Amino acid sequence: MAQSLTHGETALPADWRDLFALTKPRVMSLVVFTALCGLLAAPVSVPPVLAFASILAIALGAGASGALNQWYEAGLDAKMKRTAGRPLPAGRLDPQTALQFGIGLAAFSLFLMLFASNWQATLLLAASILFYVFVYTMWLKPRTPQNIVIGGAAGAFPPLIGWVAATGSIAPLPVMLFLLIFLWTPPHFWALALFMRSDYAAAGIPMMPVVAGEKSTRRQILFYALIMAVAAIAPWPLGYTGALYGWTAVILSALFVALSVQVGIRETGDADLMQPEKRLFAYSIAYLFILFGAVVADHWWPL
Numbered sequence: 001m002a003q004s005l006t007h008g009e010t011a012l013p014a015d016w017r018d019l020f021a022l023t024k025p026r027v028m029s030l031v032v033f034t035a036l037c038g039l040l041a042a043p044v045s046v047p048p049v050l051a052f053a054s055i056l057a058i059a060l061g062a063g064a065s066g067a068l069n070q071w072y073e074a075g076l077d078a079k080m081k082r083t084a085g086r087p088l089p090a091g092r093l094d095p096q097t098a099l100q101f102g103i104g105l106a107a108f109s110l111f112l113m114l115f116a117s118n119w120q121a122t123l124l125l126a127a128s129i130l131f132y133v134f135v136y137t138m139w140l141k142p143r144t145p146q147n148i149v150i151g152g153a154a155g156a157f158p159p160l161i162g163w164v165a166a167t168g169s170i171a172p173l174p175v176m177l178f179l180l181i182f183l184w185t186p187p188h189f190w191a192l193a194l195f196m197r198s199d200y201a202a203a204g205i206p207m208m209p210v211v212a213g214e215k216s217t218r219r220q221i222l223f224y225a226l227i228m229a230v231a232a233i234a235p236w237p238l239g240y241t242g243a244l245y246g247w248t249a250v251i252l253s254a255l256f257v258a259l260s261v262q263v264g265i266r267e268t269g270d271a272d273l274m275q276p277e278k279r280l281f282a283y284s285i286a287y288l289f290i291l292f293g294a295v296v297a298d299h300w301w302p303l
């Protein structure tokens with residue numbers, strides 16, 4: 001896409017790679033995977049074309065919300081080392097283009113969802129996009145260290161959307177998967193926030209380690225990891241999944257808690273010596289990938 005756009009005095013080419021980067025593809029890959037697993041774990045068989053279109057709709061909706069987040073936060077992103085190279089703060093993309101891209105993609109994703117599945121899933125997708133953009137990005141993130149606890153709900157919706165796209169209704173298992181991601185988000189993000197603390201402080205964003213300090217953040221990571229482990233295992237004894245998922249959840253969650261204990265009991269850490277925090281952050285991503293894979297495997301090939 002090499003068309004020229006006016007940006008002040010200069011013309012900026014809207015490179016497709018920059019538009020792609022606006023969708024936060026790496027983060028959204030896990031978001032989309034959890035949605036796919038929600039759809040595949042539902043007790044109905046969806047025609048493959050419609051299943052593919054529904055997941056594509058969720059991917060485009062999630063990407064749109066990432067683009068709108070980056071459009072709104074270009075000024076903040078410029079102040080943080082991790083994000084300064086993004087297309088908007090780096091000046092490679094025109095803000096107007098980013099905004100139009102985000103709105104257009106969001107609208108298209110909703111039409112696609114409506115066409116491919118049902119209005120219930122479309123409504124949930126719309127709510128997730130609006131929640132991430134308005135409630136998390138614009139309202140909570142600059143105001144409170146609880147931003148990611150409440151705002152994290154947006155990232156917990158995708159498996160529910162996948163399930164509802166397949167069935168048209170909500171059931172206990174996808175609600176439990178929602179709860180699992182909801183409780184997973186604080187340890188996932190605060191582990192990173194501990195070793196990225198100076199970035200957030202420089203940008204004036206009130207993330208937990210900046211506001212409440214390291215010690216309190218570490219204790220809270222451990223607290224959420226413990227209740228997340230309970231939420232992860234619960235579907236098995238409650239009869240919503242079988243032993244394949246159950247044992248996977250027990251083993252992976254035990255490791256999650258063990259890594260969180262390492263992080264939780266440390267008093268402090270030099271930014272350069274944050275190996276346990278980096279390990280927990282990396283593991284949190286693998287954890288969710290494998291656990292959601294197990295939900296599907298358990299449904300299709302029960303032990």
Ligand code: HEM
Nearest residue numbers: 026027028030031034148151152155156181185189192285
């Ligand atoms: C409010 C909630 C969340 C916050 C604040 C958050 C924050 C972050 C940050 C700052 C990064 C590192 C840098 C980056 O690649 O952008 C990251 C990485 C990542 N997050 Fe999250 N996250 C949240 C929720 C989620 C959710 C719900 C998922 C998926 C279900 C997710 C999946 C990932 C993945 C896969 C990465 C690694 C990306 C890579 O390899 O570059 N995150 N997250």
Ligand SMILES: CC(C)=CCC/C(C)=C/CC/C(C)=C/COP(=O)(O)OP(=O)(O)O
Nearest residue numbers: 024027031061062065069128129132154155
């Ligand atoms: C279906 C649908 C709409 C899903 C939305 C998925 C969603 C809300 C994911 C949240 C994950 C995410 C990109 C957090 C980044 O936080 P941040 O924006 O604070 O991170 P940053 O500092 O990297 O910009």
